[in-house]
Amino acid sequence: xxxxxxxxxxxxxxxxxxxxxxxxxxxxLLTGGVVVGLFVVWQLWWTGLAPAAEARExxxxxxxxxxxxxxxxxxxxxxxxxxxxxxxxxxxxxTLGVLIVxxxxxxxxxxxxxxxxxxxxxLDRAFAGxxxxxxxxxxxxxxxxxxxxxxxxxxxLHVPDLEAGEAVVVETxxxxxxxxxxxxxxxxxxxTDVVAPVPxxxxxxxxxxxxxxxxxxxxxxxxxxxxxxWIVHAELxxxxxxxAGTPDVVAEMEAP
Numbered sequence: 582x583x584x585x586x587x588x589x590x591x592x593x594x595x596x597x598x599x600x601x602x603x604x605x606x607x608x609x610l611l612t613g614g615v616v617v618g619l620f621v622v623w624q625l626w627w628t629g630l631a632p633a634a635e636a637r638e639x640x641x642x643x644x645x646x647x648x649x650x651x652x653x654x655x656x657x658x659x660x661x662x663x664x665x666x667x668x669x670x671x672x673x674x675x676t677l678g679v680l681i682v683x684x685x686x687x688x689x690x691x692x693x694x695x696x697x698x699x700x701x702x703x704l705d706r707a708f709a710g711x712x713x714x715x716x717x718x719x720x721x722x723x724x725x726x727x728x729x730x731x732x733x734x735x736x737x738l739h740v741p742d743l744e745a746g747e748a749v750v751v752e753t754x755x756x757x758x759x760x761x762x763x764x765x766x767x768x769x770x771x772x773t774d775v776v777a778p779v780p781x782x783x784x785x786x787x788x789x790x791x792x793x794x795x796x797x798x799x800x801x802x803x804x805x806x807x808x809x810x811w812i813v814h815a816e817l818x819x820x821x822x823x824x825a826g827t828p829d830v831v832a833e834m835e836a837p
Contacts, residue, residue, distance in 0.1 A: 632705060632707035632733045633707050635706050636690070639706075639708065640679055640692050640694055646754075647754045648823070650827045652826070653825070653826035654826060654827055655821055655826040655827065655829060657819070657828075659821070659826075660818060660819025661819055665719045665820055666822075667717070667720070668718050668719065668753050670717065671697050673700075673713075674696060674697060674702065675697050677695050677696070677711065677717075678754070679692055679751070679752045680709045680726065680749070680750075680751055681749075681750040681751075681752060681831055682739075682749055682750075683748050683750070683830045683834055684739075684744075684748075686834045688738075690735065690738070693708060693709050694708050695726060696710055696711065697710075698710055698711065698713065699711070699727045704729055705729070706733070707735075707736045708728070708736070709726040709727070709737075709794075710726060710727045711725070712726065712727065715776050716778065716787075716790075716791075718751040718753055718756075719756065719817060720790065721790055722787040723779070723792070725776035725792070725794075726792075726795070727794075727795045727796065728796055729796065729797070730796040730797050730811070737794065740796045743765070743813050744762060745763060746762060747762045748818075748828075748830040749813075750830065750831055752823070754823075755823055755824075756822055757820060757822075757828050758817060758820050759819055759820065759828050759830065760791075760817050761815055761818045762813060762815045763816050764813075765811065765812055765814065766812045767798055768809065768812055769808075769809055769810070770810055772810070775795065775812045776793055776795070780793060780814055790817035791815065791816055791817070792815040793812060793815075794813040796811050797810060798810055
């Protein structure tokens with residue numbers, strides 16, 4: 582009995598030490614969880630505020646340097662399909678137009694600047710980055726742009742919601758280019774052929790005027806991962822000089 586009592590006394594003396602270590606580890610884990618949580622908030626929310634504001638300011642500057650579009654509202658059958666005007670090339674980091682998604686009319690990022698380049702200094706500012714060496718807006722081939730979905734402005738957050746037939750509009754200083762979504766695909770990051778002149782068929786000569794939007798996607802972690810890419814393809818429905826009016830899909834949205 583004395584031996585059992587002695588063991589009990591020694592166990593009682595060791596218990597506070599074990600509890601102290603476990604308590605310290607618990608507090609460490611809780612602190613780590615808070616730090617990780619704050620990082621997620623910073624990455625997904627805080628880092629989006631400044632880029633989104635900069636993108637809006639860039640759109641405002643674009644409109645300040647071009648003539649207002651004519652107020653006449655033009656229906657789809659009034660869009661032109663004849664010889665498409667060329668769009669002047671711009672250098673890296675320069676704005677070539679505005680990307681407008683009418684289906685996002687109730688979202689904050691329904692208009693965004695289209696800027697040359699897909700490097701972080703472009704994409705991390707909530708811009709739609711134009712892939713170099715892909716077609717210019719409205720031209721034969723595949724006008725391709727990229728954007729962030731879950732950080733730095735989240736400007737392509739709603740890309741997966743686009744459905745076939747919905748409009749995507751590119752506005753330049755002189756011209757509206759109205760595209761209609763034809764479909765989407767989910768690919769791995771190495772599938773660069775999605776921005777080829779003929780999507781999915783590198784080396785083939787194009788005979789259509791396409792638009793492709795790319796953004797991050799994950800099959801393992803939902804919208805928060807980056808192991809795949811969500812791709813939306815669209816085809817040019819028609820074009821319109823800004824001096825001749827405004828496409829109805831844009832006119833129905835709130836003024837910029």
